Amino acid sequence: MILIVILIVTFLGAVLSLVSPQPGRAKWIALATSILSFLLSVFIAATPSLYNSGFKYILLGEMGITFSFGLDGISLLLLLLTTFLSPLIVLSAFRKTYRRPHVFYALILLMELALLGVFTARDGLMFYISWELALIPIYFICGLWGSTDKIKITFKFFVYTLLGSLFMLVALIMLYLATPAPHSFSFDALYAVSMSNEMQTWVFAAFFLAFAIKIPVFPFHTWQPDTYDIAPYQGSMLLAGIMLKMGIYGILRLLIPLCPDALAEWGWLAILLSVTGIVYASIIAIKQDNLKKMVAYASIAHVGLITAGVLTLNIQGLQGGTLQMISHGINVVGLFAMIEMLHVRLKSKNISDMGGIATKAPIMAAFFMIIILGTVALPLTNGFVGEFLLLLGLFEYKAWVAVIAGLTIIFTAIYLLWMNQRVMFGKPGDNLAEFKDLSTREILILSPLVIMIFWIGIYPSTFLHIAEPALLQLIGR
Amino acid sequence: MATLIALSVLAIITMLIGAWHKYKWIVPVLVTGMAVALALNINDWNTYRHYYNEMMFVDNYAVAFNTILIVMAMLVVLIAGHYFRNVVKPLDDVYILMIFSLIGGTLMTSFSNLSMLFIGIETLSISMYVLAGSKKFDNLAKEASMKYFLMGSFASGFLLFGIALLYGSAGSFNLEAIGLYATSHANDLPKMFYAGMLLTLIGLVFKVAAVPFHFWVPDVYQGAPTVITSFMATVVKVAGVAAIFRLFNHSFMAIQPFWSTTVVILSAATIILANVTALYQRTFKRLLAYSGIAHTGYLLMALVASNATSMGAVLLYLAAYSLSTYAAFVVLMLVKDFIYDDKMEHYQGLARRNPLIAITLAISMLSLTGIPPLAGFMGKFALFSSTLESGHLYLVIIAILGSAISLAFYLKPVISMFFKEGGQIVIGLNPWLKVFLVLLCLAQFALGLIPGMITQLL
Numbered sequence: 001m002i003l004i005v006i007l008i009v010t011f012l013g014a015v016l017s018l019v020s021p022q023p024g025r026a027k028w029i030a031l032a033t034s035i036l037s038f039l040l041s042v043f044i045a046a047t048p049s050l051y052n053s054g055f056k057y058i059l060l061g062e063m064g065i066t067f068s069f070g071l072d073g074i075s076l077l078l079l080l081l082t083t084f085l086s087p088l089i090v091l092s093a094f095r096k097t098y099r100r101p102h103v104f105y106a107l108i109l110l111m112e113l114a115l116l117g118v119f120t121a122r123d124g125l126m127f128y129i130s131w132e133l134a135l136i137p138i139y140f141i142c143g144l145w146g147s148t149d150k151i152k153i154t155f156k157f158f159v160y161t162l163l164g165s166l167f168m169l170v171a172l173i174m175l176y177l178a179t180p181a182p183h184s185f186s187f188d189a190l191y192a193v194s195m196s197n198e199m200q201t202w203v204f205a206a207f208f209l210a211f212a213i214k215i216p217v218f219p220f221h222t223w224q225p226d227t228y229d230i231a232p233y234q235g236s237m238l239l240a241g242i243m244l245k246m247g248i249y250g251i252l253r254l255l256i257p258l259c260p261d262a263l264a265e266w267g268w269l270a271i272l273l274s275v276t277g278i279v280y281a282s283i284i285a286i287k288q289d290n291l292k293k294m295v296a297y298a299s300i301a302h303v304g305l306i307t308a309g310v311l312t313l314n315i316q317g318l319q320g321g322t323l324q325m326i327s328h329g330i331n332v333v334g335l336f337a338m339i340e341m342l343h344v345r346l347k348s349k350n351i352s353d354m355g356g357i358a359t360k361a362p363i364m365a366a367f368f369m370i371i372i373l374g375t376v377a378l379p380l381t382n383g384f385v386g387e388f389l390l391l392l393g394l395f396e397y398k399a400w401v402a403v404i405a406g407l408t409i410i411f412t413a414i415y416l417l418w419m420n421q422r423v424m425f426g427k428p429g430d431n432l433a434e435f436k437d438l439s440t441r442e443i444l445i446l447s448p449l450v451i452m453i454f455w456i457g458i459y460p461s462t463f464l465h466i467a468e469p470a471l472l473q474l475i476g477r
Numbered sequence: 478m479a480t481l482i483a484l485s486v487l488a489i490i491t492m493l494i495g496a497w498h499k500y501k502w503i504v505p506v507l508v509t510g511m512a513v514a515l516a517l518n519i520n521d522w523n524t525y526r527h528y529y530n531e532m533m534f535v536d537n538y539a540v541a542f543n544t545i546l547i548v549m550a551m552l553v554v555l556i557a558g559h560y561f562r563n564v565v566k567p568l569d570d571v572y573i574l575m576i577f578s579l580i581g582g583t584l585m586t587s588f589s590n591l592s593m594l595f596i597g598i599e600t601l602s603i604s605m606y607v608l609a610g611s612k613k614f615d616n617l618a619k620e621a622s623m624k625y626f627l628m629g630s631f632a633s634g635f636l637l638f639g640i641a642l643l644y645g646s647a648g649s650f651n652l653e654a655i656g657l658y659a660t661s662h663a664n665d666l667p668k669m670f671y672a673g674m675l676l677t678l679i680g681l682v683f684k685v686a687a688v689p690f691h692f693w694v695p696d697v698y699q700g701a702p703t704v705i706t707s708f709m710a711t712v713v714k715v716a717g718v719a720a721i722f723r724l725f726n727h728s729f730m731a732i733q734p735f736w737s738t739t740v741v742i743l744s745a746a747t748i749i750l751a752n753v754t755a756l757y758q759r760t761f762k763r764l765l766a767y768s769g770i771a772h773t774g775y776l777l778m779a780l781v782a783s784n785a786t787s788m789g790a791v792l793l794y795l796a797a798y799s800l801s802t803y804a805a806f807v808v809l810m811l812v813k814d815f816i817y818d819d820k821m822e823h824y825q826g827l828a829r830r831n832p833l834i835a836i837t838l839a840i841s842m843l844s845l846t847g848i849p850p851l852a853g854f855m856g857k858f859a860l861f862s863s864t865l866e867s868g869h870l871y872l873v874i875i876a877i878l879g880s881a882i883s884l885a886f887y888l889k890p891v892i893s894m895f896f897k898e899g900g901q902i903v904i905g906l907n908p909w910l911k912v913f914l915v916l917l918c919l920a921q922f923a924l925g926l927i928p929g930m931i932t933q934l935l
Contacts, residue, residue, distance in 0.1 A: 125858075129849035136848065143896045151896050155888060162846075163881040170873055173862045202870075 002044050003069055006037045006083070007116060013037075014109035023102045030090045030105035034112065038083040044071065045080055045466065065185050070122040073470035074252055074322060077463060078119040081329045082242050084452075086112045088445050089237045092337050095344075095441070096232075098145055104234075111137040111238055118246050124172045124185040127253075131246065132165055138231075138238060145232040153226045160223045161213055168210035168250075171203045175258065191257050204262035207255045208270060214247035215303050217270070218277030228296035233340035236292065240299050241333040245325050248306055252322070256313065256474055263313070271311050271397070275405050277304035282411030286418075291339045291349045294415060295332065298375070301408050302328050308405055309390030317393025318471045319464055324386030326463060327374070327456055331383060334371040334449040338364075341442055342423070346431055351419060356428030361437040365424045367446045372416045374453040377409055382456035478528045478535055479517040480543055481583055487514065488576040495569025503572050504558040511551045511579075518543045522934070531651060532590045539587035541792055541934035542719040546586065549711040549799050550579045553704065559910065560704040560810050571611050575708060578604035582716035586723065591640045591650040594720060598636065598684065601716060602629050605709060609701040621700025628683070628693040636680025642673030643728075652727035659731040666732065674729055674736065681724070685717035687777060688747040691770045698766035703813060706762065707806035710769045711799040718776050718795060722788065725780060733783060740780050741872060747774030748879040755886045761809055761819045764886055765802065768845060771883060772798050775876055779860055782867040789932040790863040794856035796931045797844065797924055801853055804841035804917045808834055811910075815902045824893040825900040834904060835894040837914045842887040844921050847880055852924035859928070 013033025017026035071079065090108060098104050114137065117130025135158060143154045176183050178193045195203065213220045228236045256263065263270075281300035288294035306328065310321035341364070342357075343349045358365035370381075377383035387409060395402035438446070456463060487510035494502050522540045527533070554575065561568050581601030588594045606629060610622025644650055646669045647658040659666065683690040698706045729736060748771060755767035776794060779787040809819060811834060816823045828835035844851035847858075857880065861873050906914075924931065 129854075132849045132854075136843070140895065143892070151892055154896075155885070155892070158888065159881060159884050162848075162884050163877075166877040166880055169858070170861065170865070170870075170877060173858070173865050174870075177862065177866050 002040055003071060003079075003120060006040045006079075007069070007113060007120075009033055009037050009040070010109055010113040010116065014106045014113060017102050017109060018106035020102050023100065026102035026105040027090065027094055030109055031087060031094075033109060034083070034087040034090050037112070037116075038087055041076075041079050041083040045076060065125050066123050067126060068122045068186060069117070069120040069126065071120060073467040074249070075120050077322060077326055077467050078245060078249055079116060081245070081326050082112060082115050082119065084448070085237070085241050085329060085333050088333065088337070088448060089234050089241070091441065091445050092237070092340065093232075093234045098232075100144075104141070104145065107137040107141050108234060108238070111141070111243075115242050115246065119249060122187050124176060124187065124190055126185075128165070128169055128172055131168070131250075132162075134243060134246065135161060135165075138235060138243065141235040141238070142227060142231040146230040146235070147232075148230065149226075150230045153223075153230050157223045157227045160220075164210040164213035164220075167206040171206035171210075174199065174203060187253070190254075193258075195259075197261060200259045200262040201266070204255065204259040204266060207250065207259070211247040211250045211255065212270075212273070214250070215244050215307055216247075216300065217304065217307055218273045218280060218300075221277065221281070221300050224300060225293050225296040228299070229290065229292045233336050233343075236295075237333045237336045240295070240336065241329040244299070244303055245329060248303065248310060248321065248325055251307065251310055252318070252474065256310075263311070267311050267313070271308045271401060274304040274308035274311070275401055277301065278308070278405055278408045279411075282408060282415070286411070286415045288415075289350050289352055291342070291351060291419070291423075292336070294351075294419065295335050295339065298412065298415065299328075299332055301411065302332075302375075305387065305390055305405055305408050308401070309393045312393045312397035313475060314393050314396050315471060315475060316389050316396065318474065319467070320386050320389025320391075320393055322467045322471065323456065323460060323463055324383075324390055327382035327386045327453075330449050330452050330456075331371060331375045334367075334446065334453075335375065337442075337445055337449075338368050338371060341438070345435055351422050353431065354423040354429070355426040356424075356432060357435065358424040359428055360432050360435040363443070364438050367438065367443075367450060368424060369420065370450050370453060371446075372420050374457070376413045376416050380454070380457045382453045382460075384457060385460040386456075478526070478533065479521065480514050480547075481533075481580065481587075483510065483514040483517050484576060484580050484583065487511070488573055488580065491569060491573050491576060495567060495573070498567070500567050500569060503569055504554060507554050507572055507576070508551055511547055511554070515544065515547045515551070518547060527589065531653075532593045533584070533587045534589035535587050537935050538719075538723065538788065539583075541931075542586040542715060542795075543583050544934060545715050545792070545796050545799060545931075546579060546582045546712055546719075549715065549803065550575065550582075550708070552803055553708045553712065555913075556707070556807055556810065557704045560702075560814075571608065571705075574604040574608050574611075578608070578708070579712060582712055585716040585720040588720070588723065589652050589727070591643065591652070591655075591724075594724065595633075595637060595640060597716075598680075598720070599633065601713060602633070602684070605629075605705075605713060608705045608708070609697055611705065612702050615700075617700035618702065619700075621697045624693050624700075625697045632680045632683035632690070634680075635676050635683070639673045639676030639678075639680060642669045642676065644673075646670040646673065652724065655728040656730065659729065663731050671732070671735060674732070675739070677724065678721075678736065678739070681717065681721045682743060682773075682777075685714055685721065685773045685776075686770050687743045687773050688750045688770065691747070691751070691773075694770055695763045695766040698769070699760070699762050703762070703806060703810045706765075707803055707810075710765065710802050710806065714769060714773070715795050715799055718773075718791065722780065722791060725783070726788075730783065737781055740777055741869070744774050744777035744781060745872060745875050747771065747777065748875055749774075752879045752882040752886075756882065758886070759820060761821055761824070761890060764821075764889070765805055765809070768883070768887070769802065771879060772845075774879070775857070775860060778864045778869070778872055778876060781869055781872060782864040784863060784867050786859070786866060787863040789935055790856070790859035792935060793859050793924075793928050793931050797852035797856035797921075800917070800921055800924060801841040801844040801851075804837055804914075804921065805845070807914070807917065808838040808841075811904050811906075812902070815904055821889055821893055823900060823902065824890050825897040827894040827900065827902075830900075830903045831906070833906065833911060833914050837918055838894065839891045840918050840921055842891055844925070846884045846887045850922065850925045852921045852928075855925045855928040859932075 114134035121127035281297045285297035309317035374381040377387040584597030606626040612618040751771035758764040844853035
């Protein structure tokens with residue numbers, strides 16, 4: 001039941017910030033409600049008896065649609081990730097002078113609500129509704145507060161992802177119609193459907209298309225770098241930190257349990273695409289001058305590895321993928337937060353305008369370094385554990401795939417460390433005269449992220465144990 | 478039946494009010510009268526009675542569609558009061574014609590005899606021909622009226638010819654008798670019967686504007702006064718669709734394999750052509766016209782499916798479509814009041830000056846696209862599942878592509894309002910209108926979240 005409290009708290013937070021009499025107060029409402037949701041989800045995580053909790057409310061009995069949400073290990077991890085990152089994202093916007101701030105914060109909370117809906121839905125239609133619902137707030141966040149050329153780019157983003165989701169809707173309806181006579185959308189009923197080989201292939205194709213566009217996997221990624229670039233930083237954080245996990249979560253929740261045969265037949269293609277994306281995006285990332293775009297391409301590479309690892313269907317790959325989802329969310333939000341801090345100070349997000357910051361702002365340089373090392377997957381940081389497990393999983397699948405995918409670590413080290421060197425070290429430019437080190441608020445944003453980077457890096461079992469039973473059950477099927 | 482009588486009496490009362498020059502009473506009397514008719518209509522629920530020697534058959538189907546018809550007509554009359562508020566000359570004739578048109582619509586949902594179908598269609602159409610040209614010093618309106626009349630009478634000719642051929646082969650105008658004849662002679666039906674069925678189909682899809690019988694729609698929608706256009710897009714469309722499904726369900730199910738391909742082609746062509754053409758529209762009214770055509774295409778999918786769930790899907794879809802289209806037209810009327818022109822540029826920056834209007838329009842556009850949890854999504858969902866249930870996956874794929882394209886043009890006004898700067902118009906809203914717009918938004922959410930309230934009518 002606590003789960004529904006979290007959803008209601010988030011929803012009320014969105015409504016309250018929207019109607020708050022003074023727009024300035026909206027940010028505090030948003031911060032308070034998002035912290036409250038985080039505390040509640042920590043409470044769930046700390047109480048093992050609540051792990052498999054959920055609630056159900058019959059919405060449309062005769063159509064078999066139920067308003068049902070629940071948790072298992074995988075959902076719980078993503079619930080924690082979402083509620084952990086949301087307050088930080090809200091906090092990172094505090095100093096900005098947005099037009100209509102109350103709408104902005106309401107949309108962020110609405111986005112959080114939709115994401116929580118996706119991660120906890122136990123009913124196919126609720127999953128789909130939350131999935132689509134997540135598009136609306138992020139579309140308006142990017143469209144209203146984005147930078148140049150936002151109209152064209154957000155338009156492409158919206159149409160592209162909607163097309164993918166519509167295919168998913170068809171697949172869901174086909175499954176729904178295949179359930180025994182009073183049809184049902186509940187996941188349990190969908191899992192029980194036995195499909196012909198041909199139907200499974202189609203369902204697989206439709207789901208993979210939807211998830212691949214969202215993640216994004218290699219040839220479906222074209223909407224992503226531009227969208228991350230023009231979005232306000234909070235939008236980028238939501239998109240990269242949480243929203244793209246929807247796609248990987250969809251693979252875990254629907255694709256793997258529903259289409260095992262099709263996956264055995266076509267999984268190699270999906271893995272091949274993901275691995276291609278790793279190399280392709282990494283190479284492009286090296287050449288980027290625009291920091292936001294660099295992180296966008298890096299993100300494609302990293303989620304490519306997660307996707308490939310998860311699709312190998314062995315426990316190492318799945319464990320690594322689940323953990324890396326969390327780590328990637330933390331790292332990428334950290335990177336975007338730091339880029340925003342640089343952007344605010346230097347009025348530019350291009351590497352060529354930066355240099356020598358470490359001398360002026362040592363604390364900032366230290367935080368920057370830690371987050372980058374986490375992304376580069378240095379041992380004892382969070383990226384290492386996840387990527388190690390992922391590569392282990394890939395190695396068990398096919399050794400040469402692991403070799404190619406392993407390039408990601410080298411590439412990441414190349415572009416991120418080189419970037420760090422150019423931004424933080426070197427000769428200080430003239431634009432650094434007024435440069436200030438991190439403020440308390442900024443340290444407050446970054447510290448939780450850094451703590452998590454080390455926690456996951458040093459003692460990952462906390463998180464691995466949460467997801468393990470659910471993942472074992474997933475392959476046990 | 479009582480509904481029909483109530484509406485006819487209402488029309489006469491309205492005429493008398495006009496004769497006594499009490500023009501201020503018209504809208505209140507009409508709304509009250511229609512509320513009474515609505516109550517009487519609901520009262521007929523689950524009664525299943527034949528009237529006038531089986532000319533009409535009031536079943537739940539008729540009650541359900543009449544409910545949508547009357548509610549939509551009520552909404553149109555309500556906004557018409559606002560739309561015409563500055564018009565000096567008496568407008569009783571406009572309102573009376575709307576009621577007559579509505580009467581024709583109720584006949585089209587409850588006929589059980591082909592002659593009654595024809596009478597219903599003509600009652601509805603002739604009123605609409607006049608209404609389309611009711612702004613009589615406007616050349617565009619005159620053109621609209623003339624086009625509508627010419628094309629409409631042509632279609633009526635097809636319909637009548639079809640009915641005659643059906644009568645010639647089956648020997649009866651009665652729907653059940655025709656259905657029985659088709660079932661019992663399934664293997665040796667005369668060619669005349671097939672020809673008659675096709676001609677009837679053409680006559681009917683003309684009314685609901687399926688490609689390739691849609692050419693009149695954009696011009697007529699654009700030329701007619703906006704409030705009349707909203708009536709056409711909602712009430713007329715609902716009545717036309719209801720008539721098609723009633724006729725086919727009762728009479729032509731035995732020869733479904735014969736007409737199925739035809740309807741598939743009509744449906745697919747309508748979805749593709751209308752959605753693509755809508756991309757190129759510069760004025761909002763024509764965009765809505767093509768949107769209306771596209772939705773006819775989706776609705777025809779249910780005719781192809783024709784299974785246990787398809788009527789519920791059609792009902793839900795029509796309710797959602799009418800509500801969202803109506804909301805869009807209300808916004809169009811409010812904007813046009815100030816600018817006398819409906820180019821998309823005028824919507825620029827509206828979100829900042831009139832957030833309520835912008836949000837209403839955005840919600841209705843997203844609902845028409847089929848974004849959950851709005852009404853349009855539930856309609857599309859029900860329609861797609863019904864079509865998939867009959868195994869027409871390819872048609873659903875076409876519909877999906879159409880929906881993705883449709884997002885592109887439905888977003889146009891939204892982008893203009895929210896993401897572009899410029900424009901000056903500030904629309905003054907009185908409190909009643911504000912409440913009205915908020916209710917329209919909430920209704921679109923409600924229908925999406927509790928679709929059972931409509932589908933249970935059947």
